[in-house]
Amino acid sequence: MPHELGTVAGLRRYPVKSMLGQTVTSSEITERGLTGDRSLAIIDQDTGKIASAKTPRLWRDLLQCTATLEQDHVRIALPNGSFLRSDDADIDDALSAHLGRTVTLADTAPPGGTLDRSVPEQVLRDGLDAEVQADIVDLGALAPTGTFFDFAPVHLISTSTLNQVAALSPRNSIEAVRYRPNIVIDTDGLGFPEHAWTGSELGIGEQLVLRIVASTPRCAVPTLAHGPLPQDKAALRTLAEHNRIVAMPGRRPEPCAGVYAQVVRPGRVTPGDTVRRSPETVTTDRPAAAAAS
Numbered sequence: 183m184p185h186e187l188g189t190v191a192g193l194r195r196y197p198v199k200s201m202l203g204q205t206v207t208s209s210e211i212t213e214r215g216l217t218g219d220r221s222l223a224i225i226d227q228d229t230g231k232i233a234s235a236k237t238p239r240l241w242r243d244l245l246q247c248t249a250t251l252e253q254d255h256v257r258i259a260l261p262n263g264s265f266l267r268s269d270d271a272d273i274d275d276a277l278s279a280h281l282g283r284t285v286t287l288a289d290t291a292p293p294g295g296t297l298d299r300s301v302p303e304q305v306l307r308d309g310l311d312a313e314v315q316a317d318i319v320d321l322g323a324l325a326p327t328g329t330f331f332d333f334a335p336v337h338l339i340s341t342s343t344l345n346q347v348a349a350l351s352p353r354n355s356i357e358a359v360r361y362r363p364n365i366v367i368d369t370d371g372l373g374f375p376e377h378a379w380t381g382s383e384l385g386i387g388e389q390l391v392l393r394i395v396a397s398t399p400r401c402a403v404p405t406l407a408h409g410p411l412p413q414d415k416a417a418l419r420t421l422a423e424h425n426r427i428v429a430m431p432g433r434r435p436e437p438c439a440g441v442y443a444q445v446v447r448p449g450r451v452t453p454g455d456t457v458r459r460s461p462e463t464v465t466t467d468r469p470a471a472a473a474a475s
Contacts, residue, residue: 184458186457187367187379187384187457188367188368188370188456189456190368190387190452190453190457191453192366192453193205193206193207193453194362195209195215195217195218195251196219197221197256198220198249198268199220199233199234199475200223200236201248201258202245202246203249203250208451213444213445213448215331216364217251218251219335219364220330221256221289222287222288222289223287224277224287225285225286225287226285227284227286228284230292233297234298234299235402235403235475236402237299238305238310238406239300239311239312243261243280245403254269255268255269258277260280261409274287290328291327291328295320295330296318297319299318300314300315300401301314302402306419310406322334324444332472332473335443336392336445337362337363337364337365337440337441337474338363338441339363339439340366340376341368342371342373342375343374343439343440344366345372346372346373346425349372350423350424351416351420353416356414356417359408359411360414361398362403363474376394376397376440376441380394380395380441381394385457385460386449386455386457387449387450389448391445392445393444394441394442395441397441397442398439398441398474400436400437400473401473403473403475405418418437421438421439440474442471
């Protein structure tokens, strides 16, 4: 019999990869995730790679921009108060001027698309402007071809995890947006319960069924300033000290928070929907996971 885990506390999408996103009151979720999520991304023309705040030295300013999905375009708010539209004729020039690099805004990931993920412990140690070692991440190992998801199309986190991190952090608080979840699940108590869901299917609302495929290893992104939210190293350091686990077979233990999921059956989700866990399913070896951005 399914076991009730909690209810949906919130839904978020991020129309431009690594920019701030928006809270939504309801959303269809298909094999491509929430409607409009990571529908666009910025391509660095010098390297051909996807721009990601996982490399803070180059791209942390993306987290000062906010992307919202309108009816027929994405609206981008810059920190200086100006606005861009994804269909503006000069959008690439405007973004290049703001970011200080030659970039293009793309709606389809290039074949074999990759991004750089700075080693988070080195970022904590050496600072945001340091040239640190970076891993090359192949885009979307468990996502549909052409999408901009790092690994899988849906990312979930529980209030138990958020409350546990807050309880262990120096300032006794943590903002969910630092971990860039699509679905926040209201669960009882403290702890990191999501990791036990791996290999199970979750039913949410009347139709949606997700398969939990991996715990989410965290990069430097949660520590960065997110719009008005200041830098907070404890968002990663707390996990490194208290929740370092093996996210995937064959990997070293890493700081983790939340889980990745694939869509088994599409459906609409609204805050307040019940989340149920079905009995565990058989899992197979999967490609390595990368932290959400």
